[in-house]
Amino acid sequence: MLYPMYVWKDAGSAYGARLPDLPGVFTAADDLNELPTMAQDSAATMYEVEAHIPEASSIEKWKDTPNYVDGFWMLVAIDRSKINTRPVRLNISLPESLLHDIDAYAKSHHLTR
Template sequence: MLYPVYVHKDENTAYGLTFPDFDGCFSAADEMQDIPQMVQEAVELYFEGEDMALPQPSSPEQWLGDDRFEGGYWLLVNIDTSKINTKSIRINISMSESLVNRIDAVAKKQHLSRSAFLAKSAELALSDEY
């Protein structure tokens, strides 16, 4: 989904990135070609562990006249929203009773619910894949 990103740069500085649709979210990129990657990373971190609705993208025209966005320029950057959707969904899975018991025991030691433990374990396993 294309979101507006405000880019500002002074001499001898990185490209500063501000996201008007994500209040308080910002980033920087040393090189212009790094902007899309830094945008994606910043937005993923912004939503990490949060239960916020993903806003619809605004347009740069909506921000004209806003003092925070003067002296730079706008880019529309494609953000992979599938990586930042924070809405939890219920799933139904089957596993052996002994495995469920082991999961519950470890989750309890970590002060986690079964769901939180499984989500954390899946995140760890998938982080090696990407």
């Protein structure tokens, strides 16, 4: 999901970044190209035990807010499936043929069911 990320840089410092839709998610990097990876890591750390991760909004929601005037905006992909990866037990019934397909796919990708 693409989240708006506000980026700034003070003289003599690294780039700082904040994701307003994900309260508490801040990051920094010396190289601008590193910020998306750092943002994913920060989001994963901040929301690792949360059951609900806020949805992304548009930049327009935030762009005229007084807190965001001296920097610029980026859209950054946050893979929510990599956040809160705690396993949950699930009991379901599937057709046997589908189960075989799932097992074959998992095996071919070095995964488990």
